[in-house]
Amino acid sequence: MHVQVLCDSASDLNQEMFQQFSVQSLPLKVILNDEEYDDGIDITPKEVYDRMRDGEAPKTAQVSPQTFRETFTALAEKGQPFIYFAFSSELSGTYQTAKMVEQEIKEEYENARFDVIDTKAASLGYGLVILRAAELAKGGASYDEVLELGQYHATHMEHIFTVDDLEYLQRGGRVSRTAAFVGGLLKIKPLLHMEDGKLIPLEKIRGSKKVLKRMLEVMDERGADLQNQRMAISHGDDLERAEQLAEMIRETYGTKEIHIDYVGATIGAHAGPGTIALFFLNDTYK
Structure with a gap:
């Protein structure tokens, strides 16, 4: 029996x-004006960004x-072996909740084979982890190989x-109110x-304009096997800049596969419209 890969909607796939990759995803919740939505199912990232631009503050x-x-x-x-690769435990309590439930289920089903793994990843960085594990599982790899x-x-x-407006990070406590105000005046873009x-x-x-260039420089310093690995770029409703960054990468490294998609509603609610994120491996692609 093949291994079932599970994730949550913070993977931004x-x-x-x-x-396509037979992945089972569990949605986090987005709350707007006291209405609750399943991330990526009941509400799209585009809708969330539009409402944020109109002044709404999603939770x-x-x-x-x-x-x-x-x-x-x-x-x-069903006796189905599975692995739940979770959104970073530093950004959400989802992993801790899953670990608690894992104990309960393993006590009730002693022969159940599954693990709950903290990826320490987010957005399409997390998504790339899921894609690679799911590819392997679909190809019939063993449980230990997928894990x-x-x-x-x-x-x-x-x-x-990087984010387009420091105000959103300030609301989430990531930067001070003063830093957000001064940064906005000076058109300072943080790289995180x-x-x-x-x-x-x-x-x-x-x-x-300098931010994308600097992102490329950081990738050059940290990355490995940049031509052959699968990379990803996620964006807060700014496809044009995401594609611009992708083109810069292709021209510089000849990278064959760059997956581009939205920063999903869960993470976008805190990062805001205009976010651009780049994900790649710092070691040889496997």
């Missing part, structure tokens, strides 16, 4: 990708214990991103990265 909620319980139980009852490769990609995944699952400011860059 679209429904078509989930179907998000993790996958519920009940959803995990029902999903894990259904697979355990090992998924963990390898999670460990070596780089996240480099992920370190052990946390969002960490890397440097400040004046002017949006």
Whole structure:
């Protein structure tokens, strides 16, 4: 029996990708004006960004214990081995909830074979981990092979991103109110990265034109096997800049596969419209 790969909607993969790679995804929640939506199912990222531009402030909620319980139980009852690769535990409580439910299910179904893994990744960085694990699983790889490769990609995944307006990060407590105000006046664009699952400011860059160039330089410093690996770029409703960055990468490194998609509603609610994020491996592609 093949291994079932599970993830949540913070992977920012679209429904078509989930179907193509036989991935089961559990939606996080987006809350707007006291109405709750399933991320990527009941509401699109585009709708969320449009409403943010109109002044609305979305909130998000993790996958519920009940959803995990029902999903894990259904697979355990069938004797289906599965691995749930989770959104970074530093950005959401979803992983901790899944671990709690894991204990319950394993006590009830002693022969169930599954693991809950903290990827320490987000957006399409997380999505790339899922794609690689799912490809392997679909090809008939063993449980241990899927687990090992998924963990390898999670460990070596780089996240480099910038936001268009510091105000959204300020609302989430990522930067101070003063920094957001001054940054807006000076047109300062922050460059951030992920370190052990946390969002960490890397440097400040004046002017949006310089940001993409600097993202490429950071990738050059950190990346490995840049021509052959699959990369990803996610964007907060700014496809033009995402495609511009992709073209710069292709011209510089001859990279064959760059997946572009929206920063989904869960992460976009905190990063805001105009976010551009780049994901790549810092070690050899496997």
